[in-house]
Amino acid sequence: MSGRRFYRAARVANASMDAWLPDHAVGVEAGKILDIVPADQAPDGETIELGDVSLLPGLVEGHTHIPCPPRVDAFDIISQEENAPALMRAAHAVGLALRSGITTMRDLGAKNEVVFAVKDAIESGVIPGPRLLAAGAPITRTMDHCWFWGGEADSPEAVRAQAQVTVDDGADVLKVMASGGNFTPTSNPRDRQYPPETIREIVETGRTVGIDVAAHTHAAEGIRAAVEGGVRHLIHCRWLSANAEEGFRYDPELAQRIADEGIWVNPTIGLGLLASEARERGDQAPRRNPNLQGPSPREQGLEILRDMRERGVRFTSGLDMGMAYADFNRAPAEAWAFVEDVGLSEWHALRIMTCDTADAVGVGARVGRLTPGYAADIVAFAGDPAANIRDLDQPTFVLQAGKVVVG
Ligand SMILES: [Zn+2]
Incomplete structure (x- = not known):
């Protein structure tokens, strides 16, 4: 036959x-x-x-950075290099991901010239890789989180123009850094980057071509700005207080709104699990961001996540592949953490790794x-x-x- x-x-x-x-x-x-x-x-x-x-x-993996080496010194490498090594590393990453069972993948931050070239190469059969959906360069303030990928924009007009460039380059989703991040030493994870009106410029630009916006945010005020700005995906969603002494500032009412509006949350807890296993082995730790002061204990973050789950928040997969310890064949660690650390059932975690994240990234009618x-x-x-x-x-x-x- x-x-x-x-x-x-x-x-x-x-x-x-x-x-x-x-x-x-x-x-x-x-x-x-x-x-x-x-x-x-x-x-x-x-x-x-x-x-x-x-x-x-x-498997459907919701959060990668394909040119990023999963090493503790990645920042020093990727913030300075040319496109050629980034392209080769990205081509290797997508092959490794596919062989580990990931057949659909959403990249949430890389240079436009790198990630869209790799996407084209996969689609035309030049290299093996998962079905790739890509955000291109995340929109971020000057010298703030992941500035080196080319998405720096400060004013509402500049932000809208940058979103339009990335849409024109072929984005399947747009990414905004709603707070600072740990990876970038000139950034503060507790800081909100943009007010809701500026984030809305990106949301409206995406809407003209029917694509969603995903917001990176460790900061509670970044979550609020992203939700009020109309984003559909919250990445990390960690509720850090702007006040370092306070640690977290969880707002259950805002969490309820996230649940009620069906906003997807990628808590990147597998990354925390892999990092704590690496610490137990005595592996070298990434450099601590000098701007991140105050406590943010993992157990308290997980407690918040359990409350969000009880309120009906929907979760996606997404290991933040390319960060330290998060190699491109480690996607299942996110499922392990959902079961072991958040208390979801195994089948719930398996749905997050497949159909739920397929629905979230817009391909749930096909994969x-x-x-x-x-x-x-x-x-x-x-x-x-x-x-x-x-x-x-x-x-x-x-x-x-x-x-x-x-x-
Ligand atoms: Zn990321």
Whole structure:
């Protein structure tokens, strides 16, 4: 038959991503999922036995920086280099991500010349990589968080013009730095960068072409400005007080508004988990941002996150790949942290890693579920990640749009 194949496994995720179909097979043809059938209905000559594995939709990773090396000294490298090494590193990163089971990925910050070139190279088949959605250069104040990617803009007019440049270059989403960040030593994570009216300039520019805005913010006042400005995605969302002595300044009413308006939150807690495991191993730590004063204990941040979960806030995946310890094959760490540190069920974490983030990034009608008509993006993990979330790690088999990548 014309390339039709059935992939048989002991456990196949059902279409609603909340239970296994035991001993089933996924039929694939012309890059799409044809059908999911009990194993005894899969035709002999067309069936590939994957054995005692768990089949899931390809992972959807919501937050990467593809030119960034996941090293403690990354700032010194990427704030100074030319485009050529950045392009080569990015090409390596997307290949590694794909082999780790990520078939769709959203990049949330890189130079336009780098990330859109890599996106084109993947789409035209020059290099292997996930389906890539990209924000291009994050909009940021002069010398503030990630200024070196080319998105510096201060006034509302300059901000709107910068957003338009990135839209014209091919952005799938726009990124604004609503607060400072840890990575950039001239930036203060507790500082709000823009008032809501300035953020709204970016939101309106995106709206003209139907794309969302994602706001990086560690600061509570950055969250408020982003929500009032109309962004649809909050990245980090850490509620740091502007007053260092206070630590956090959590506002439950604003959290309720985030839930009620269906704003997606990417808490990047897998990064914290990997960093604390690195500390336990005695690995070198990244340089501390000299502007970040005062306490911000991880456990208190997790407590806030649990309250946000109870209010109904929707979460996406997103490890912040490219930051220290967050290599491009470590996406599952975010799922581990959702289960182990926030108390979500394993199936909830698996939905965040697939269909929920696919919905958030706007491709949920095509990818993120094992259901007929969807892209044949399928990954297999040994063991049962719905029983032990750490079984979600390094797949034994990866299929992208019907083509075998691993296995
Ligand atoms: Zn980031």
